[in-house]
Amino acid sequence: MGSREPFCWIILFCLVLSCFLVQTHGKTKEQGLFLPYKSTLKPHSGVDTRPFYASLLEGLQRLNGTNVHIPQEGSKEKDKIGRLPGQPPVKFSQYGGYVTVADKAAGRAFFYYLVEADHPAKKTLPLLLWLNGGPGCSSMAYGAMQELGPFRVRSDGKTLFRNRYAWNHVANVLFLESPAGVGYSYSNTSSDYSKNGDRRTAADNYVFLVNWLDRFPEYKNRSFYISGESYAGHYVPQLAHTILHFNQKANKTIVNLKGIIIGNAVINDETDERGMYDFFATHALISDRDASQIQKYCDFSPNASNQTSECSTASGAANRDISNLDIYNIYAPLCSSSNLTAKPKKASILNFDPCSDYYVYAYMNRPDVQEALHANVTKLSHDWQPCSDIIEVWTDAPSTIIPLLQEFMANGLRVWVFSGDTDGRVPVTSTKYSLNKMKLPVKTKWHPWYLRGEVGGYTEVYKGDITLTTVRGAGHQVPSFQPARALSLIKHFLAGTPLPDTSKY
Numbered sequence: 001m002g003s004r005e006p007f008c009w010i011i012l013f014c015l016v017l018s019c020f021l022v023q024t025h026g027k028t029k030e031q032g033l034f035l036p037y038k039s040t041l042k043p044h045s046g047v048d049t050r051p052f053y054a055s056l057l058e059g060l061q062r063l064n065g066t067n068v069h070i071p072q073e074g075s076k077e078k079d080k081i082g083r084l085p086g087q088p089p090v091k092f093s094q095y096g097g098y099v100t101v102a103d104k105a106a107g108r109a110f111f112y113y114l115v116e117a118d119h120p121a122k123k124t125l126p127l128l129l130w131l132n133g134g135p136g137c138s139s140m141a142y143g144a145m146q147e148l149g150p151f152r153v154r155s156d157g158k159t160l161f162r163n164r165y166a167w168n169h170v171a172n173v174l175f176l177e178s179p180a181g182v183g184y185s186y187s188n189t190s191s192d193y194s195k196n197g198d199r200r201t202a203a204d205n206y207v208f209l210v211n212w213l214d215r216f217p218e219y220k221n222r223s224f225y226i227s228g229e230s231y232a233g234h235y236v237p238q239l240a241h242t243i244l245h246f247n248q249k250a251n252k253t254i255v256n257l258k259g260i261i262i263g264n265a266v267i268n269d270e271t272d273e274r275g276m277y278d279f280f281a282t283h284a285l286i287s288d289r290d291a292s293q294i295q296k297y298c299d300f301s302p303n304a305s306n307q308t309s310e311c312s313t314a315s316g317a318a319n320r321d322i323s324n325l326d327i328y329n330i331y332a333p334l335c336s337s338s339n340l341t342a343k344p345k346k347a348s349i350l351n352f353d354p355c356s357d358y359y360v361y362a363y364m365n366r367p368d369v370q371e372a373l374h375a376n377v378t379k380l381s382h383d384w385q386p387c388s389d390i391i392e393v394w395t396d397a398p399s400t401i402i403p404l405l406q407e408f409m410a411n412g413l414r415v416w417v418f419s420g421d422t423d424g425r426v427p428v429t430s431t432k433y434s435l436n437k438m439k440l441p442v443k444t445k446w447h448p449w450y451l452r453g454e455v456g457g458y459t460e461v462y463k464g465d466i467t468l469t470t471v472r473g474a475g476h477q478v479p480s481f482q483p484a485r486a487l488s489l490i491k492h493f494l495a496g497t498p499l500p501d502t503s504k505y
Contacts, residue, residue, distance in 0.1 A: 068210050068246075070100050076215050078374070079114075085368045086159035087151060092118040092168060096373040099215070101180075101207040107188030110208045111375055113140060113175040114216070115150055115168045126223040126258070126494055128171040129209070131178065131239075133231025133266070134387055135196070135394055138183035139175040141386035143228075145360045146352075147479035148173070148486065154344035155355070157362030161347050165483035170491045172219070174212075178205055178235070181391045183364075183384055184375040197395035202238040206246070209239075209255060223258045225414075225494060230426060230476065233265025234397065237404040244411055259414030261493050264426040264476050267417075267434035268400040270300045275430030277318065282429070283330060286321045290314040302399040326354070327424045329475025352480045357386055402437060409464035416467045416493050420474030420481065421457070428470055435468055449499035456485040459499050469499060 079097035095114040102108035117125045130143040145153055148167040151160040167173050177183035179201045181193045213220050228236045243255045266272055274295070281291035293314035298307055307315075326332045335355040340362055347353065363369055364384045370376040375384075382390060408415050417435065419428040440462035448455045449469065459469040471478050471485050479486035492499050 068207050069214060070103065070207065070211055072100055072211055072215065074098055074215065079215070081372055081374070084151070084160060084372050085366065086154075086363075088160065088162055090118070090150065090162075092116045092122070092150070095216075096375060098184075098374075098377065099208050099211050101204040101211070102187070105189075106192065108180045108192060108204065109186060110180070110204065111140075111177045111184035111373075112208070112212060113144055113373065115144075115166070115173045115175075117170070117172045118150070118166070118168050119170070122172060123218070126171050126225055127174060127219045128167065128490075128494070129174045129176060129224070129226045129239075130167075131176060131205075131226070131228035131232040131235045133229060133233070133235065134182070134391075135179070135201070135231050135235075136182055136388040136391040137231075138177050138384075138386055138388075139228075140177055140183050140364065141357070141360055142477060144175045145363070146356050147477050148483075148490075149175070152347065152349065153356065153359040153363045154347055155341040155353070155359055156344040157340045157359050158366070159344055160363075161349075163349055163483065165349060165479070165487040167479070167487060167490050169487065170494055171225070172222075176205065176208065178208070179391070180204070181388045183388075184370075184373075184380070186378060186380055188378075193390050194393045195395060196391055196393070198234055198238055198397050200395075201235060202242050205235070205239045206242045209243075213255070221256055224256050225259050225261065226257070227261045227263075227490070229263040229265065229478070231266050233262045233267050233426075234401055236260050236262050236265075237401045237408070240408060240413065241404050244407070257413065259416070259493070260408065261416040261418065261490070263418045263478050264420055264423045265417060265431065266401075266426060267405075267431065268402055268437060269302060270399070271433035271437060272426060272430040274300050275433040276424065276427055278433075279424055279427035279429045280318060280322060283424070285325070285330065285424070286318040290317045290321075294318065322424070325424070326475075328477070329420075329422050329481060330424045331422050332475060332481070349483055356480075361386060402434070405466065406438065409466065412465070414465055414493070414496060416469065416489075418457075418469045418471060418478065418489060420476060420478040421470045421472055422474060422481075423476040425476055431468070435462075435466070438462075438466075440464060440466060444498070447501055449501060450503045451485055451488045451500070453503050455503075456482075456488060456499070461498070467493075 074097045079095040081094040081096050093116045098109040098111055100109045116122055119125060130139055130148065132139040132142045143149060150163055150166040150168055152163055153160060177185040179196045180187040226236045226240055237260060240257060240260050243257045247254050277291060277294050280286045281288065293310055297310035298315065326334055333354050338355065338358045405415060417431060419431045421428050442460060443463045444461035446458060446460040449457055449459050455472055457470040457472045459467060461467045469489065471482050471489060474482040
């Protein structure tokens with residue numbers, strides 16, 4: 001299927017765009033989903049929407065003819081972090097630095113942050129890669145500093161406190177800022193920032209991983225898992241597909257991939273969008289009439305060329321109804337002040353601070369923090385941002401990643417899809433509709449799972465080793481809002497054990 005212009009849902013999404021954006025330091029950026037980019041692209045922009053299978057080969061063309069092992073300037077010893085400014089004492093090791101993902105002429109380099117396991121058996125625990133979405137949002141901003149990393153930033157923007165539910169209790173966790181232009185990751189070729197897309201991101205992420213494993217050879221044979229949320233619903237499966245491609249091409253295990261886990265993930269455009277409006281309606285956020293009109297008159301199909309006036313009117317009304325909510329957690333409070341505090345406020349891992357974005361922004365732009373992380377070594381001309389201001393074009397994005405999930409089933413990979421059930425942007429209804437498109441037979445029927453005697457969420461397992469689970473009371477960034485339940489989730493995923501179906505757990 002060729003590219004289409006300029007994305008069939010432009011009228012609908014222009015009307016509702018504003019409610020899907022988060023305010024980040026005076027600039028609007030969307031942390032979770034690609035579709036707003038589609039609505040802002042210029043007519044005849046020729047964005048490639050072919051299935052990833054078809055377009056990947058072009059993205060890997062340069063890799064097939066060259067060695068993906070690129071000369072590196074960094075080393076494990078130089079990348080070791082002594083201590084981050086304002087950090088409490090810890091016993092685990094941290095590393096940060098750059099891996100070059102393109103030849104010296106292009107000069108693309110990705111920033112990573114490794115948190116080794118806080119566990120006596122760290123040498124046998126798996127390696128878990130975390131990717132945030134956007135596209136254009138930083139895994140340092142969200143995954144590392146607001147979700148599953150070992151620290152959170154206090155309201156003074158200077159000091160850190162421990163996350164006792166950090167995922168490095170069960171894995172060695174690797175955070176990656178990708179693609180070039182995100183966070184501290186950069187290119188010496190400025191035109192690269194207008195060439196980003198799913199294809200290049202998958203290829204560059206693979207080159208990063210292979211070269212990173214050369215730097216950390218102790219992880220080469222370790223069980224490897226890929227995790228992420230939101231638009232990483234594209235990144236994670238596409239990287240997994242690329243790994244399988246090269247393992248099969250080499251007829252050996254280059255990367256010991258065992259499975260993937262994606263949360264509140266962009267999976268299939270049509271059902272993702274339809275499910276979003278159904279979520280609004282079933283959670284009493286929009287009127288029944290508007291919901292009915294949207295489902296009746298709006299065309300969610302990938303080939304739609306325009307929308308009716310009835311669709312525009314109803315979606316506009318829906319936009320007004322939800323415009324003053326945090327659409328990423330419909331029950332969460334909004335940030336009332338972007339100002340830092342002279343003295344840090346009392347902080348709690350169990351009570352997520354809605355102003356955390358501002359604290360992280362201040363912390364990550366401190367010169368002493370960047371020096372400790374071995375980041376911003378080229379002195380970028382722009383601030384570090386939670387979501388990139390310099391990535392304004394996205395060149396390719398398939399409308400569905402379902403074929404990749406089916407490929408993983410055929411290759412015996414473990415696949416879990418989880419959903420915070422108070423997220424309105426890629427809600428649980430969207431995830432269920434998207435998985436239902438696969439028409440999978442049920443292996444273990446829908447039931448509650450438990451943590452500490454309470455329902456942690458609900459789960460269903462399908463034949464082919466795909467698990468769907470919800471996390472009760474969590475928004476788009478699940479570990480931010482339900483850290484204990486998120487840790488239980490990842491623990492069972494990595495162990496390959498079912499979520500507990502008894503309240504005694």
